[in-house]
Amino acid sequence: MVVLEVLRLYPIMVFVSRQTLQNLKLGNIEIPKGFNIWLWLLELHFDPKFWGPDVEKFNPERFANGISRACKSSEAYIPLCIGAQVCPGRSLAKTELQVLFAIILSNLSLIILDS
Numbered sequence: 001m002v003v004l005e006v007l008r009l010y011p012i013m014v015f016v017s018r019q020t021l022q023n024l025k026l027g028n029i030e031i032p033k034g035f036n037i038w039l040w041l042l043e044l045h046f047d048p049k050f051w052g053p054d055v056e057k058f059n060p061e062r063f064a065n066g067i068s069r070a071c072k073s074s075e076a077y078i079p080l081c082i083g084a085q086v087c088p089g090r091s092l093a094k095t096e097l098q099v100l101f102a103i104i105l106s107n108l109s110l111i112i113l114d115s
């Protein structure tokens, strides 16, 4: 849950770009072949429409019941991208982060400050 929330608030890539291979129609918008589309991941991760009013709060508990319950659309949570070019290292990355947290927690004493 902590890893998922960290990747929501601080994604390594804040945007990805794609180039259209053919003319497309997206809703009412005509997009010509060869057009560059920039997908702003951070905007999706901080949209209260998908995440609710506490969108800016660090709240790992939001993922307690999985991504589909944390967010109104699972396509609004894409720190590792989506589709054909989804990050192939995603499982390794998540495991590495969990191991890293475990090492940090087992070597440090953490205290919660009043403020």
Ligand code: HEM
Pocket: 007, 011, 012, 013, 016, 017, 078, 079, 080, 081, 084, 085, 086, 087, 088, 089, 090, 092, 093, 094
């Ligand atoms: C938390 C860690 C990581 C994050 C947030 C992350 C995120 C991403 C994202 C967003 C993309 C898509 C980029 C794009 O399409 O423009 C990507 C692609 C890629 N990632 Fe990761 N990644 C992580 C870790 C890793 C690791 C550990 C590996 C390899 C061991 C890896 C290998 C790759 C490769 C090879 C691609 C290119 C895939 C392609 O173009 O088809 N990533 N990653």
